[in-house]
Amino acid sequence: MKVVAILGGQWGDEGKGKIIDLLSDRFDVVARYHGGHNAGHTVKFGDRHFALHLLPAGAVRGRIGVIGAGVVVDPDALLAEIAGVREQGIEIGDNLLLSDRAQVILPWHRLLDAARESAAGDGKIGTTLRGIGPSYESAAARKGVRVAELYRPATLRARVEALAAETGALLRALGCADIPETSAVLDALGRSAEALKPHVRDTGRYLRDHLRGGGTLLAEGAHGAMLDLSAGTYPFVTSSTCTSAGVAAGLHISPRALDGSLVVLKAYTTRVGSGPFPTELKDATGEFLRARGNEYGTSTGRPRRTGWFDAVVARTAVELSGAAAVAITKLDVLDDLAEIPVCVGYRLDGHELRDVPPLVEDLDRVEPVYETVPGWRTKTTAATRTEDLPPAAHRYVRYLEERIGAPAVFLSTGPRREETVWRMESEFLRALPGA
Ligand code: GDP
Ligand code: IMO
Ligand code: MG
Numbered sequence: 001m002k003v004v005a006i007l008g009g010q011w012g013d014e015g016k017g018k019i020i021d022l023l024s025d026r027f028d029v030v031a032r033y034h035g036g037h038n039a040g041h042t043v044k045f046g047d048r049h050f051a052l053h054l055l056p057a058g059a060v061r062g063r064i065g066v067i068g069a070g071v072v073v074d075p076d077a078l079l080a081e082i083a084g085v086r087e088q089g090i091e092i093g094d095n096l097l098l099s100d101r102a103q104v105i106l107p108w109h110r111l112l113d114a115a116r117e118s119a120a121g122d123g124k125i126g127t128t129l130r131g132i133g134p135s136y137e138s139a140a141a142r143k144g145v146r147v148a149e150l151y152r153p154a155t156l157r158a159r160v161e162a163l164a165a166e167t168g169a170l171l172r173a174l175g176c177a178d179i180p181e182t183s184a185v186l187d188a189l190g191r192s193a194e195a196l197k198p199h200v201r202d203t204g205r206y207l208r209d210h211l212r213g214g215g216t217l218l219a220e221g222a223h224g225a226m227l228d229l230s231a232g233t234y235p236f237v238t239s240s241t242c243t244s245a246g247v248a249a250g251l252h253i254s255p256r257a258l259d260g261s262l263v264v265l266k267a268y269t270t271r272v273g274s275g276p277f278p279t280e281l282k283d284a285t286g287e288f289l290r291a292r293g294n295e296y297g298t299s300t301g302r303p304r305r306t307g308w309f310d311a312v313v314a315r316t317a318v319e320l321s322g323a324a325a326v327a328i329t330k331l332d333v334l335d336d337l338a339e340i341p342v343c344v345g346y347r348l349d350g351h352e353l354r355d356v357p358p359l360v361e362d363l364d365r366v367e368p369v370y371e372t373v374p375g376w377r378t379k380t381t382a383a384t385r386t387e388d389l390p391p392a393a394h395r396y397v398r399y400l401e402e403r404i405g406a407p408a409v410f411l412s413t414g415p416r417r418e419e420t421v422w423r424m425e426s427e428f429l430r431a432l433p434g435a
Contacts, residue, residue: 001259001431003217005244008224009263009317011233011271013297013304015329015412016264017041017050020057020220022410022417026434027218029210030058031066031203033250034240035222036105036135037077038128040298045417050085051298054078056220060090063218066203069101070240070250072135073147075192077105098196099203100148101252104189106160107180108167109134115174125236126273128300136239138163147200150193160186204252211257216433219247219258225317226271226356233360236275244321260428262409263323265314267331267396270304272297276363279307279343293333308370310343311403316356318406325428327410328397331389332382332419337375340396343368344403373399383413386421 006023008014021043024030032039037053043060044050050057054077056065067073082092109131116134117124127133138144143163149156164182171179211217221242226232228242240246248255268289271277281289286306289295295304318326334340346353346366357363376392383389389411397408409428411421422429429435 002214002433003211003219003257003259004432005219005221005247005258005261005321007221007244007261007263007317007321007323008242009265009314009326010224010269010310011226011277012224013040013270013272014224014264014266015327016221017043017052017057018329018412018415018417019262019264019327019410020218021045021060022420023432024058024061024063024218026432027058027063027216029064029066029207029215030056030218030220031068031207031251032056032071032220032222033068034070034242034246035238036072036130036132037074037081038130038132038238038299039222041222042298042415043417044415048088050088052085053081053299055081055085055092055096058218058220059085059092059096062091062095065096066207066251067096067098067102068203068251069099070246071099072103072105072132072139073098074105074130075189075196077130079192079195093198096199097201097203097206098147098199100146100200101204102147103135103139104145104147104150105131105135106145106163107185108164108171109138111171111176111179112167115171115176119174124274126275133239134167147196150189151197151200156189157186160189207251207253211253219251225263225320226313228320231316231320233275233356233363236273236360243317244323260325260431261321261323262325262327262428263314263317263321263406264327264329265317265400265404266329267309267334268293269307269310269313270295272300272302272304276360277305277307278346278363278366278368279310280305281307289333292336293330308341308343308368309400310368311400312343312345312354312356314400314404318404323406325409325426326404326406327412328400328408329412331393331397331411332380332413334375334396335380336377338377339372340375341370341372342399342403344371345369380413382419384418384421386423389421
């Protein structure tokens with residue numbers, strides 16, 4: 001398998017950063033294909049700790065990092081992130097490529113995100129307020145600014161002025177007072193464009209040539225399948241395609257290039273922001289999972305909502321991405337539990353549901369159908385060998401595998417790179433480059 005995608009299978013923060021980091025030394029290129037700096041991917045090894053938002057996790061391992069055309073890029077956020085990882089001793093130079101087709105997040109997008117959320121009151125999505133949704137809206141409306149335009153002053157001015165006129169009117173209608181001056185935005189864009197220039201290139205052409213030459217590629221998913229714009233818990237979703245279906249479109253490569261996908265799943269479930277969450281625990285057990293799992297957002301620091309593993313969600317994610325394997329993370333967080341409920345279906349108005357219903361008002365009302373699996377009450381933290389896991393932990397993993405229909409090839413027992421069980425007997429791992 002030369003081209004592999006790693007994707008989130010729940011509502012984000014499954015531990016994708018860790019799994020991508022584990023595999024990135026096997027691939028020449030690691031590429032982000034969607035989302036923006038709403039993502040927060042943690043990479044830890046030894047005493048090193050990186051919180052990445054736009055930079056592909058492979059950057060930390062010196063791989064070539066690509067930010068593809070499907071990504072929405074806030075130039076200042078990207079420059080700040082580059083500066084931050086450089087301060088941590090990571091070289092970012094020729095090894096970072098930014099697509100000339102990527103959409104630019106402008107200040108009006110950020111303001112619109114905030115104004116909409118504030119106008120929505122209790123109905124707010126709980127976005128990261130980074131302007132992600134409005135930026136994708138501009139792209140779909142064909143009113144967006146792309147990276148290549150940053151280097152054509154006259155074109156840029158015309159497009160920014162048109163966007164400012166439209167979104168300015170909307171912002172005023174929403175009661176936003178502090179609307180930025182176009183000239184100030186253009187000046188700032190000019191400065192950041194200059195700083196980003198060495199990285200800008202036709203990354204689609206680069207990747208297609210790279211693949212034609214037999215090169216390898218790891219596609220880095222952000223968010224999670226239930227945050228997918230179309231397949232997720234709409235409207236409480238993000239604005240991009242979070243399944244493997246987005247890889248080709250977001251990187252400008254052929255869909256036939258993708259050889260395999262792996263979905264990352266937390267051994268329980270978390271969600272940040274609003275929206276339905278059938279297995280949510282609003283009690284002491286939920287608080288226990290939050291404290292034990294350190295469930296606070298990597299991007300925004302918000303406490304994550306916590307709940308039991310939802311096999312309906314996980315199976316859907318595996319199916320949507322055609323995943324041949326999963327990684328189960330944060331197994332160690334469950335170490336002290338006597339028993340572990342798993343949601344295997346939903347009940348709504350006396351009917352059994354096997355799938356996530358299309359309307360959130362229904363998903364809000366479903367009653368999860370649980371099966372309970374015995375816990376292990378043994379420390380698994382930092383275990384690296386299959387034989388170091390207690391039999392009950394193996395049974396829990398096997399149970400999840402059966403329910404979701406894919407084998408778990410990584411079992412993660414701590415945040416660090418080293419704290420991982422690699423199931424080397426799995427076909428998926430044996431088919432990876434360098435195996
Ligand atoms: P991502 O968005 O999917 O990359 O996930 P995040 O990095 O936002 O959140 C996952 C959090 O869990 C991070 O703080 C990781 O360091 C941490 N983490 C990942 N795997 C494990 C694990 O197996 N055990 C524990 N205790 N923490 C983990
Ligand atoms: P990673 O890649 C968790 C959520 C937000 C909000 C909704 C829409 O770290 O897993 P947006 O700002 O995207 O318009 O917000 O999506 N969300 C995430 N939640 N992890 C993420 O990314 C997320 N990216 C977006 O909390 O509910
Ligand atoms: Mg995250």
